[in-house]
Amino acid sequence: MTDADEGSDGTAFAGDASPSAAALEPMREALVAWYERDHRAFPWRETDDPYAILVSEVMSQQTQIDRVVPAWESFLDRWPTVDDLAAAERSDVVAFWSTHALGYNNRATYLHEAATQVVDAYDGVFPKTPDELQSLMGVGPYTANAVASFAFDNGDAVVDTNVKRVLYRALDVTDGAYESAAGALMPAGESRIWNNAIMELGGVACAKKPRCDEAGCPWREWCHAYQTGDFTAPDVPTQPSFEGSRRQFRGRIVRLLGDHDEMEVDTLGHRIRVDYTPDGEYGREWLRGLLSDLDDDGLVKIDDGGDRVTARLR
Incomplete structure (x- = not known):
């Protein structure tokens, strides 16, 4: 890298x-x-209500998404607005959090306090910028930016x-x-x-x-x-097994065609696989299958001139 x-x-x-x-x-x-x-x-993608989006973001922290959807819907049924949440007993909010296995009950406390801040300090109107949103209890840079983005289209x-x-x-x-x-x-x-x-x-x-x-x-x-076929990443320290997979050879095809205006199919086959033989198991039929997949994806164009079949990037 x-x-x-x-x-x-x-x-x-x-x-x-x-x-x-x-x-x-x-x-x-x-x-x-x-x-x-x-x-x-996801239901929170269908709204631009900053309160509903804040609830979804706080619930999604270290909680599996399949548990978040029903919990989010139940939470908003019980406290549909930021004013409703601010007026609620904090103990009730924490009990809801625990009952729905959302983890880290302090997040429920912070969410309740943030609602109180919006009502008391902002007259019930959510701040709209990432910096202002970070003034709310428990709202860090990521959550603030997410709310600014998804509620106000005003984020980074x-x-x-x-x-x-x-x-x-x-x-x-x-x-x-x-x-x-x-x-x-x-x-x-x-x-x-x-x-x-x-x-x-x-x-x-x-x-x-x-x-x-x-x-x-x-x-x-x-x-x-x-x-390149290298799918490691910061949270994926070991490379997934792809040796010999169709994905690996599709990647080789795209890389080779990126270096050439066009290539004859047999020439391409020999370049991507040492055991390529036109009439063998890994031959023209196998290669044409890969090229057809790439053609369907809009990446490769196959030019069939009869005796001379070539491939090139679109």
Whole structure:
């Protein structure tokens, strides 16, 4: 891994993995389109109420998401507004927290105190910036930025474990450069959609066990890990087993075609696999299957001229 360098477009990314200024906008568009096309349906994604979003963020800290959804819905049924929560007995809030196995009961205490602050210090109106939101009890930089982003579209780029994994794998970003790289990637003034999208990418396609092809990762064309086959990450200290997998050979194909205008299929086969034989088990039929997958993903174009079949990146 390399330290982050300043790109030609003024953004900070890791050296060899730096996307050009021309690639940056297509990367943004591809990710947002992927997210809008299909994403996990969490109820707090359907609201811009800062109170409801704050509750979801506090509940999600170190709690499995499948337990958070019913707890969040029950919590808002019981205390639907910040005024309701501020007026509640703190002991009732803590008892709810414990009953729903949300862990660390002090988070319930902090959430109740934060609601009281909003009512007493802000006349019931939530502050809108990350800095102001950090004045609330128990609200740190990450939670403040998440609420500012998802409630007010007024946040900075979110950097959580999932986002770090994406940046490390896709752009070869290393410790100390995550914040600057994430900020450079995010389109100005679009923190709500962008942070949802990149967090979804890390949670669905670029999880600890990557699902690049299965989840249709929109960044495969540019991803350093996908092209090299190295899917280690800060929270994934050992490389998942992919030796001999179709993903490994797809990555080799993309990397080779990136260095050539086009290649004949047999030449490509011999370059990606030492035991490639045109009519063998790992021959043209096997290779055409890989190329067809990449063609379906919009990454590779197959030109069939009869006797001469070539492949190139789109």
